[in-house]
Amino acid sequence: MRKAIKYILFLIFIFVISSGCNENSHQTNVEKDHYNINNIKPVFDLGNYTVKYKKNKIIFSKEHGNISSPVQYNNLKNEFNFNSIYRFKDSLQNAYFFRFGWVSFKENQSVLSNIEWIGKAPQEFEDFKKINFKIVDIDFIQFGTTSLCTIGDSQTWWSNAQNLRKYINDTNENLIFVGSNTDIFGYGHEGEGGNNSSELLNRIDNIPSADFYTLLLGTNDWKNNIETTFINITKITEHLTLLNPKAKILYLTPIPTTNKKRDLFNIDLSKKLIEKFKENKQIIVLDLRKKILDNENWEKDYLSHDGLHQNKDGVEFTAKSIGNKIIELNRN
Secondary structure, three states: OHHHHHHHHHHHHHHHHHHHHHHHHHHOOOOOOEEEEEEEEEEEEEEEEEEEEEOOEEEEOHHHOOOEOOOOOOOOOOOEOOOOEEEEEOOOOOEEEEEEEEEEEEOOEEEEEEEEEEOOOOOOEEEEEEEEEEEEEEEEEOOOOEEEEEEEOHHHOOHHHHHHHHHHHHHOOOEEEOOOEEOOOOOEEEEOOOOOHHHHHHOHHHOOOOOEEEEEOOHHHOOOOHHHHHHHHHHHHHHHHHHOOOOEEEEEOOOOOOOHHHHHHHHHHHHHHHHHHOOOOOEEEEOHHHHHHOOOOHHHHHEOOOOOOEOHHHHHHHHHHHHHHHHHHHHO
16 A cells, blocks of 8 residues: 555656656747837827727728828838837727738828737727827847848738748747848848839848848849849849858749749749859858749649739748758758
8 A cells, every 4th residue: 555655656746847847848948039018118109090990900080191101111210100119099098009011091091901919909999089109119029049131022021921030930939030120020121012123222231230131032123124133133142241251141033923924034033143143152042933833733822812922821831941941051
């Protein structure tokens, strides 16, 4: 009987120790990227606006006209733009915080959409209410030792591509994302919608030093001279190698599109750049186009309805390709 009791006590002891070890091992992985919501700093009071909130859209009354900044990608702290955090405070003094990923202005009405709430979200309301908006600063804390800057056009930033860095981080948690712009999740980046290679060259001094860069660019040049585009992208990579001589640049071949003329331009551009980069040890070609086309149902599985931008599955596929490639490069 005593032996049985001792044996049971021994099993309980082992279970407690094992549970403790599992709990501790779990705790070593709980450091996820997050906002420090205990330290919210007011920056600028934008004032009161009459709005309604439904389907994750903030709809402004027509009396306000166009509320957004004429330059959406900026760090001005006194207007609605993509890079700030906003406090949303109702008449009951309930405060909520958000970023937005898109703004439209139609029939004299502004709408903020692709909203990501920091913490809790308000209940939807379909009747217009007076809401106070204030720009605030909330530190976004990232855990990792390797910095990554994602550079490009709307395919690295707009719509579903807001998820790009979040999905990359799901694959490789050791990354810190940097850039002069900020996505809805708080990650820095260098994507701007509609950019061609010349426009990116014009803002190249905004790009910070990083351990890794991804460059997904060129599809918006399809109506321009291919040789000029080739020279522009070459200049961009040369600038990045000077910015950090130890950095690795992942050149992503443009994703396939349903626009045949655009697609042919992308194919020819990729061929020229792959040939150019093959002797450069700092530049690694990640043939995203080929990886996508390996799926015979690529258009349905990876593209959105416009035939150009990726859907969420397509963005996740791209993100995993990038995250795994960086893991592979760091091992070598």
